[in-house]
Amino acid sequence: MATAAAPRSAENPEARRRRPTARTRRPRPERLVAGQRVGAWRVEGELGRGGMASVYAVSHTGFGKRAALKVAHRSALADDTVEGGRLAPETFLREARIVHLIDHPGVCDVFATGTFDGRPYLAMERLHGETLGALAKRGPLPRHEALGILIELCAILGAAHAKGVVHRDLKLENVFVTPLAGARRVRLLDWGIARVLAEPDPLKGMVAGTLTYVSPEQVTTGDVTAAADIYALGVVAYQLLLGAPPFTSTTDLELIWKHVNAAPPAPAQLRPDVPEELADVLVAMLAKDAAERPALDEVAAALEAARAAAIAAPPPVVEPTAAPAPAPISVARAAAVVALRPLRPPFDALGRPAPLVDPRKLAWLALAGAAALSVIAFVTG
Ligand SMILES: Nc1ncnc2c1ncn2[C@@H]1O[C@H](COP(=O)(O)OP(=O)(O)O)[C@@H](O)[C@H]1O
Numbered sequence: 001m002a003t004a005a006a007p008r009s010a011e012n013p014e015a016r017r018r019r020p021t022a023r024t025r026r027p028r029p030e031r032l033v034a035g036q037r038v039g040a041w042r043v044e045g046e047l048g049r050g051g052m053a054s055v056y057a058v059s060h061t062g063f064g065k066r067a068a069l070k071v072a073h074r075s076a077l078a079d080d081t082v083e084g085g086r087l088a089p090e091t092f093l094r095e096a097r098i099v100h101l102i103d104h105p106g107v108c109d110v111f112a113t114g115t116f117d118g119r120p121y122l123a124m125e126r127l128h129g130e131t132l133g134a135l136a137k138r139g140p141l142p143r144h145e146a147l148g149i150l151i152e153l154c155a156i157l158g159a160a161h162a163k164g165v166v167h168r169d170l171k172l173e174n175v176f177v178t179p180l181a182g183a184r185r186v187r188l189l190d191w192g193i194a195r196v197l198a199e200p201d202p203l204k205g206m207v208a209g210t211l212t213y214v215s216p217e218q219v220t221t222g223d224v225t226a227a228a229d230i231y232a233l234g235v236v237a238y239q240l241l242l243g244a245p246p247f248t249s250t251t252d253l254e255l256i257w258k259h260v261n262a263a264p265p266a267p268a269q270l271r272p273d274v275p276e277e278l279a280d281v282l283v284a285m286l287a288k289d290a291a292e293r294p295a296l297d298e299v300a301a302a303l304e305a306a307r308a309a310a311i312a313a314p315p316p317v318v319e320p321t322a323a324p325a326p327a328p329i330s331v332a333r334a335a336a337v338v339a340l341r342p343l344r345p346p347f348d349a350l351g352r353p354a355p356l357v358d359p360r361k362l363a364w365l366a367l368a369g370a371a372a373l374s375v376i377a378f379v380t381g
């Protein structure tokens, strides 16, 4: 026999409380599935996943617009603070404001924001193609094509820097390439941890970035300027043109130490046929002192000249001979670096990598180890 729901009345106030409240409701599964609704959007499938969010193909339930929905990982969020490496929901949503501040075709349009199950999301243009990471994994690009992509990245970064925005997380996985009439269109994604120079930095006091690409100043003084993007672009250029990033290591500490102290390998060591002028600019982009790095327009001019030369006399496409890229940094290890790194040079008086944490703080480290598992990885390798 079906039982009728108890009517709500002044005599029966409990009936009103039957519906689960936000506090009592169990959180929904982290991963969204096809057919699920998120506000006005219906999920079709997953497009990609990063350290802070997953991105889903969605369509609007009202008028069918296709979009990409970037939904923050629950583990990336804090209530109202970024302490411990977690983002406040409004910090996550800054990305929407920043892309409009830049307003460049190389930056993906964001047209709505919202919150689903306590997780902030951005609705943005759905891109077709793949990340530069996926593209590069399939094999080395012809030099003129790699240079073309780097030149486009210079233009996008130039537009951002002109508005006082530093991307701070330029890497292969944050560059998206779309096939376009026999060529490629390049977009720089993921402005989630960008620094707006005119505003207080919500990530102050943390190493926000990815260790393979992080500039020396990001892990020492924390003084992030546009030159940090030029350093990261230098790393991307090494990967695309020479077959490997300048620095690799199996440990985070050694990798940081190399960024701060080690000279990058000479480009000719990795690709003997790399033109000298191009080699010089690649090394200059990786200068330890941010003030010594070339300006973006100098970089772009050097890349343009190299591209014209590569089109006139295409060099052979050769498989990289250099060491493979480092294994991705685990969330736990990365989080430990993020949460605990002090802003001081990570090397001791003898020039050896020093522990990032004062030994007296090791007890704290043990405690933080458990917490680190839930700390967002700004550093995702
Ligand atoms: N607009 C988009 N269209 C299609 N795929 C996207 C789009 N934005 C992001 N992606 C995919 O999702 C991945 C994660 O997105 P990203 O913004 O980098 O998130 P995170 O901040 O977590 O790194 C990207 O590497 C890419 O594969």
Ligand SMILES: [Mg+2]
Residues within 6 Å of the ligand: 050, 051, 173, 174, 190
């Ligand atoms: Mg990303």
